[in-house]
Amino acid sequence: MNPQVKAVEYAVRGPIVLKAGEIELELQRGIKKPFTEVIRANIGDAQAMGQQPITFLRQVMALCTYPNLLDSPSFPEDAKKRARRILQACGGNSLGSYSASQGVNCIREDVAAYITRRDGGVPADPDNIYLTTGASDGISTILKILVSGGGKSRTGVMIPIPQYPLYSAVISELDAIQVNYYLDEENCWALNVNELRRAVQEAKDHCDPKVLCIINPGNPTGQVQSRKCIEDVIHFAWEEKLFLLADEVYQDNVYSPDCRFHSFKKVLYEMGPEYSSNVELASFHSTSKGYMGECGYRGGYMEVINLHPEIKGQLVKLLSVRLCPPVSGQAAMDIVVNPPVPGEESFEQFSREKESVLGNLAKKAKLTEDLFNQVPGIHCNPLQGAMYAFPRIFLPAKAVEAAQAHQMAPDMFYCMKLLEETGICVVPGSGFGQREGTYHFRMTILPPVEKLKTVLQKVKDFHINFLEKYA
Amino acid sequence: MNPQVKAVEYAVRGPIVLKAGEIELELQRGIKKPFTEVIRANIGDAQAMGQQPITFLRQVMALCTYPNLLDSPSFPEDAKKRARRILQACGGNSLGSYSASQGVNCIREDVAAYITRRDGGVPADPDNIYLTTGASDGISTILKILVSGGGKSRTGVMIPIPQYPLYSAVISELDAIQVNYYLDEENCWALNVNELRRAVQEAKDHCDPKVLCIINPGNPTGQVQSRKCIEDVIHFAWEEKLFLLADEVYQDNVYSPDCRFHSFKKVLYEMGPEYSSNVELASFHSTSKGYMGECGYRGGYMEVINLHPEIKGQLVKLLSVRLCPPVSGQAAMDIVVNPPVPGEESFEQFSREKESVLGNLAKKAKLTEDLFNQVPGIHCNPLQGAMYAFPRIFLPAKAVEAAQAHQMAPDMFYCMKLLEETGICVVPGSGFGQREGTYHFRMTILPPVEKLKTVLQKVKDFHINFLEKYA
Structure with missing residues (x-):
């Protein structure tokens, strides 16, 4: 075994x-x-x-599943429009065909448009978007590619403590080294960059720290990182040449009136070209959390920034071995990033x-x-x-x-x-x-x-x- | 990297x-x-x-996706009955909930009933059924658990040549040793047990052969194994204490009038208790092939026989890290194993x-x-x-x-x-x-x-x- x-x-x-x-x-x-x-x-x-599921999301999914319903007067036109757009991008106009390993093209375009809107105009490139089987799949695939070495050159992966145990599980599976940094419980579980420094210095004695994982908003800890904190983390990653993994699956789940979600991608770009052209970043989102809670569909995406072309090639190859993420989950992700807008029939109910x-x-x-x-x-x-x-x-x-x-x-x-x-x-x-x-x-x-x-x-x-x- | x-x-x-x-x-x-x-x-x-997708399958899927349709007169009663049964077994009666990591209980029961029918009464236990994200997921998960060792004790995995390249890809990923056995092109790509013997003997010099992979019907080679051949393979696996992986995703795709599909499970049982209580077997099926061709849903299952309880525990743990297979794919698998029967409204069209x-x-x-x-x-x-x-x-x-x-x-x-x-x-x-x-x-x-x-x-x-x- x-x-x-x-x-x-x-x-x-x-x-x-x-x-x-x-x-x-x-x-x-x-x-x-x-x-x-x-x-x-x-x-x-x-x-x-x-x-309860979001009605619009399930209407589009039902239309994609059984396109005869496109003729039914019981479904709103905006849902039909979304379903037609998804289906025309699927092989044989069917959710039953394999998609490209990276995901259906038009869905990756919709994800990129969503990220651009979310980040106040910071551009996103559909070529950098990979649809995944939930966020877990993206996280474990990226880690699998990045991990290497034996003895003192084994890859160190920095994770918060407390963490979501997917991270420790994948690190064990890959025989990488888990490098703990502790969140500050006395200070609302804040991430303190001095603690990152301590952790990376100590880790260098016995491994090669290469990856820094961040969960924001935090799981299990529920903190929302300030913009200042994110800047500090990015600067640290830049200094230490660490690959940043930003687990942002709770980006819609911010409750405290004093907090706002800032994406690592946006902050990275706003820190200027020295950072935005150098720091490697993969960020993750999912259909499972937020307001939709569609866990069973296993939909998700990751966006990668500054990924070396060789690694990108390896990523596509590795994803292709598993053929493609579930196309129904991809469709669910599409509706999350492309919801009804003001003026559309379903906007109010949505x-x-x-x-x-x-x-x-x-x-x-x-x-x-x-x-x-x-x-x-x-x-x-x-x-x-x-x-x-x-x-x-x-x-x-x-x-x-x-x-x-x-x-x-x-x-x-x-x-x-x-x-x-x-x-x-x-x-x-x-x-x-x-x-x-x-x-x-x-x-x-x-x-x-x-x-x-x-x-x-x-x-x-x-x-x-x-x-x-x-x- | x-x-x-x-x-x-x-x-x-x-x-x-x-x-x-x-x-x-x-x-x-x-x-x-x-x-x-x-x-x-x-x-x-x-x-x-x-x-074109099978109408009944997509009807049940649409009903599960958008349960309001259960009140629609445009859907047949037998489809509604299937949809209700699946939904009542899902958390919150929704495809949007996570399922158990092993898969939805009633779907595993339906798979077991299907296998029992297919194999002329040889019993199947729902506890031995694991729903998967397509067959590829099951194959790579089982291999991941079985592979171990370094140097001469690295695990050898026997695969046919020609093979479906998922096998070689997973073997590379896991750093196991690929042990080739050649199918006999002169003889309709038959599997000859002497060739298995040659391959295993030569492999023992440099690794520890533990797993024998069989693809039947063959991919890419299209041969259908005779019952005699399957018996020989099982006897060989028993002799050599090899774990058998039977990739049977094309079990519905037999065209030659002289050929019939025999499952490894059935033959194993019919060879008597010395084999059926000792040979470890995992067999795989999928929604992607057969007559339904639902590749995009990533549905599949594996049945395991004689798996050591410790390995079974490791399997459930490993599957739980990825939470669950897509529930829509599980539902698709359910319809494949539980299709309309004579007397039901949809039987004729199906x-x-x-x-x-x-x-x-x-x-x-x-x-x-x-x-x-x-x-x-x-x-x-x-x-x-x-x-x-x-x-x-x-x-x-x-x-x-x-x-x-x-x-x-x-x-x-x-x-x-x-x-x-x-x-x-x-x-x-x-x-x-x-x-x-x-x-x-x-x-x-x-x-x-x-x-x-x-x-x-x-x-x-x-x-x-x-x-x-x-x-």
């Missing part, structure tokens, strides 16, 4: 999620529990939590649906922060963006001992107890990485408001009991 | 296909050529060649459409074989199954010299000339592997009958000219 595969860990679907599945089966079999359902707050899966989802998420972000901070022994930074709370939990020494007796990380022990006693499934901080001796968990804010209130109340009650029990 | 990525080659979308794209752009720009369109006979992409596609393919297989064999300097084995002709071309010494002067493989030189002079894009045999000094190309038989006749006539004329030119 491949030892690098053995070394892979992925907490978001790890042992606690397997346990949740077992408990669900027991409930189905009629086994009595102190709760009647498992609430899967472990994964950012909006529609599984009851969020805007209403989008704002309803994002408005609710903003409410739930505030609600979660406030409620967690009322609980003794829990501290929660503001949820400026993304879809998760990542509160710090202060565990009594006796709980830590009890966990050790069960050969479990203390936060895993806590989360297992939470699951067993309340049915709420969250992911221990140890699955994302955290400073030694601190404990956290990640919980999504996706359940509907009333349900989320109940969940938070249950966590609070559990936590207070837990503290008493292990006092 | 990753040296293993650099070593990857994938001819089906390689330099000749890039050239085809350039020529298409030139035609669009109005540059005159001896032809008016490029015919992409390089890839098994049925719908791109004008094949059967007519299916038989029309398969009947046409059988006609085109015979037509292609017959026509190629009329051309001096071309020899083509019967196309017993799959979707390709892989004729041998006898190239004059002067042509081989001219190719060398251009630093090209002789069959690449031939295929480039064919493309430039006729617009027909086929893949040189060197991209699949062939015995030293022999030359071939792979051409799909997917164009509609009349167009295929024109294509074959053009290849014939080109070939005769080519022989004259380099005589």
Whole structure:
């Protein structure tokens, strides 16, 4: 068996999620529990939590799937226009044909136009856009190409701690070296460039740091980076000749009124040609998050900047081995980047649906922060963006001992107890990485408001009991 | 840059296909050529060649995509029944939710029921079914888990020559050792077990052969293995303790009246418990081929037999890092394994459409074989199954010299000339592997009958000219 595969860990679907599945089966079999359902707050899966799909998106998808519907009066003209445009760009006018490995041409053009609008006119080139099978596929493909070397020349990949565990998993798989830089919990999980400097200097003793991964808005930490911070990071990447990976899948998920999303691409261009012609950047987006939450379609794209032509050639070759990303996911991505505009028939309904989802998420972000901070022994930074709370939990020494007796990380022990006693499934901080001796968990804010209130109340009650029990 | 990525080659979308794209752009720009369109006979992409999707499949997909249509009288009840069943098994009743990493439960049940029917009652267990992103994803994931070791203990993976180049590409990527066994062109590309013995013995000098890959029906070679041959292969795998990978994506594409598809799973069970409880097997299927040709949805499944529980755990973990296969592709796979049955409203139309596609393919297989064999300097084995002709071309010494002067493989030189002079894009045999000094190309038989006749006539004329030119 491949030892690098053995070394892979992925907490978001790890042992606690397997346990949740077992408990669900027991409930189905009629086994009595102190709760009647498992609430899967472990994964950012909006529609599984009851969020309704955006009507326009699904209308276009249905028209592309079954083009007979193009004659139906029940579908709006703007949806039909989008569907016709996608289909005319597909082989045989069908979603059932392979696309080019890089993705359907007109969809890459739409992505480039979207990026240009988003970034206030900074140009994007469709040749630099690659459609992907969700963002995970793009991230792992780029890392696969960049990693090389043995011994001290093994590639170092810098990732935030806490991180989204796709990064650590792919780094293990590729036998690269994970170089941790710590986000500053005392300071709303900010990224401090001095910490990047510390990390890269220490790493140079035992590997060759080549790649710097950034997640903004943060997962699991929910911070939104300031423009100043992004400039500092880009300057650092330029100094150290690091390839920047900007995971920006939560770009639509910014809730705090003091925060705005700034793309790395835009800031890079605005810093002038010394940066914009030299720093290598790949940025990632997805259909799975934002307001649409279309996880199942596995749509995504990446934009690459300053990629060496040889690497670009290798990228296309590598993508071609897997033929193409799912064309239905590409179509979903197209609708995300090319939504109805004012004057179009579907604009009003689309805007209403989008704002309803994002408005609710903003409410739930505030609600979660406030409620967690009322609980003794829990501290929660503001949820400026993304879809998760990542509160710090202060565990009594006796709980830590009890966990050790069960050969479990203390936060895993806590989360297992939470699951067993309340049915709420969250992911221990140890699955994302955290400073030694601190404990956290990640919980999504996706359940509907009333349900989320109940969940938070249950966590609070559990936590207070837990503290008493292990006092 | 990753040296293993650099070593990857994938001819089906390689330099000749890039050239085809350039020529298409030139035609669009109005540059005159001896032809008016490029015919992409390089890839098994049925719908791109004008094949219409199966109506029932797309109806169910549209219903799943936009469930409002469940109230529409324009959709048949049996399609609605399928759609409801799929949706009730999805999180939030939506294709937009992530599924379990192994795939939607009820779809895995339907796959197991299909396999049991196909194999005349040999049982299949849904726990052994993994839904995948096309078959390629399953094949590369299993290989990734199985490969290990360095130096003489590096894993050897046995593949047929000629092969489908996914295999060589993944082997390069994983830094495993490719162990070639040659199919017998003189004998309709049969697999001879003595050749397997030779290959494994020679390989043991420099690696640890662990995996045996079989493609049946063959790609690019189109042979259909006899039951006897499959028994011999299984016995050999048992003797040598090899993990069997059976690529059976063309299981519906058998044209020769003397041939039948036998699954490795069925034969394994019928050989008795010594084999059926010991030989490890993974077999693969896909929505992309057969009569449906739904390549763009990237649907597929694999069934694993006798997989060690530890490896099974690693498999689920590895799949979970990529979250899940596209749920729309899973739904497409469901309809392939759970089509309308006699008595259902859509049965007649479904059967007519299916038989029309398969009947046409059988006609085109015979037509292609017959026509190629009329051309001096071309020899083509019967196309017993799959979707390709892989004729041998006898190239004059002067042509081989001219190719060398251009630093090209002789069959690449031939295929480039064919493309430039006729617009027909086929893949040189060197991209699949062939015995030293022999030359071939792979051409799909997917164009509609009349167009295929024109294509074959053009290849014939080109070939005769080519022989004259380099005589």
